[in-house]
Amino acid sequence: MSGELRAYYARRAREYERIYEKPERQEDLARLAALLADDLAGHEVLEIACGTGYWSQVIARSARRLHATDAVAEPLEIAKAKDWPPDKVTFGTCDAYDPAAAPGDFTALFAGFWWSHVPRPDLPAFLDAVHRRLGPGGRVVFVDNRFVAGSSTPIAETDGDGNTYQLRPLSDGSRHRVLKNFPDRAEFTALLDGRARNLDLVELPYFWRLRYEVAG
Numbered sequence: 001m002s003g004e005l006r007a008y009y010a011r012r013a014r015e016y017e018r019i020y021e022k023p024e025r026q027e028d029l030a031r032l033a034a035l036l037a038d039d040l041a042g043h044e045v046l047e048i049a050c051g052t053g054y055w056s057q058v059i060a061r062s063a064r065r066l067h068a069t070d071a072v073a074e075p076l077e078i079a080k081a082k083d084w085p086p087d088k089v090t091f092g093t094c095d096a097y098d099p100a101a102a103p104g105d106f107t108a109l110f111a112g113f114w115w116s117h118v119p120r121p122d123l124p125a126f127l128d129a130v131h132r133r134l135g136p137g138g139r140v141v142f143v144d145n146r147f148v149a150g151s152s153t154p155i156a157e158t159d160g161d162g163n164t165y166q167l168r169p170l171s172d173g174s175r176h177r178v179l180k181n182f183p184d185r186a187e188f189t190a191l192l193d194g195r196a197r198n199l200d201l202v203e204l205p206y207f208w209r210l211r212y213e214v215a216g
C-alpha cells in the first residue's frame, strides 16, 4: 500500500494543489491556516508528508524554524521551489513512519492530510514513533479532511480493519485506489488515551484539526 501511495502522489504532484481551490472550502481553509499559525508559533517544527508545501508556507510565517519532509521527490521539488523566509526553512526526504531519521531537535511535529492515509492497525506504532521523536511535552498537530457527501470523493470500499478507500482519477486518465480514512472524536480519544495530554480537537465543516502534547 505504501508504495502505491507514493506512486500516486508522485503522479499527482503537479495537480495536487487544485484540491485547495474548491470554493466551498475556502472559509474553512482560512480558519485552519489561522489555527496552525497560532498552534506552531515560536516552535521548531518537523513537518512530515509536507507534499508541495502548501501548509509549510503557513507554518513558516510564525514558527521559529521548519524542517519540511516528504518521502516522494516530485512534490518535495515543488515545495522547495516556492518562496521561503530566509534562514528558517529546510527540506529533506523522510518516511513518515520513521521520523527519527530526520536530523535536528524539534519542539513540535505537524502533518497535514497524512493521518487519513495511515492504515488503522498502523496508527498506534505511527503515533508512538512520532511521540518518541519529540519526547514528553512535545506539541503535535494534525489536520485532515472530514467526509462531506457531495464534496468528498465517495468511499468505494471498506476493508476488514475498517479502512476506507476512494477511487481517484488523475488528469492523465489514470484511476487510483487510495486509502483515505475519516476518523472521529471517539477514535482520537481511544488512541491517544495515555499517549497525550491537552487534547484539542476542532471540527470544521470540511476539516478537522487535532493538537496535543506528548504525555510523559
Ligand SMILES: C[S@@+](CC[C@H](N)C(=O)[O-])C[C@H]1O[C@@H](n2cnc3c(N)ncnc32)[C@H](O)[C@@H]1O
Residues within 6 Å of the ligand: 002, 005, 006, 009, 010, 048, 049, 050, 051, 052, 053, 054, 055, 069, 070, 071, 072, 075, 094, 095, 096, 097, 111, 112, 113, 114
Ligand atoms: C495528502 S498529501 C499531503 C501533502 C501536504 N501535507 C498537504 O497537506 O498539502 C500526502 C503526502 O504524503 C506523501 N507520502 C506518501 N507516503 C509517504 C511516506 N511513507 N512518508 C512520508 N510521506 C509520504 C506524499 O508524497 C504526499 O505528498
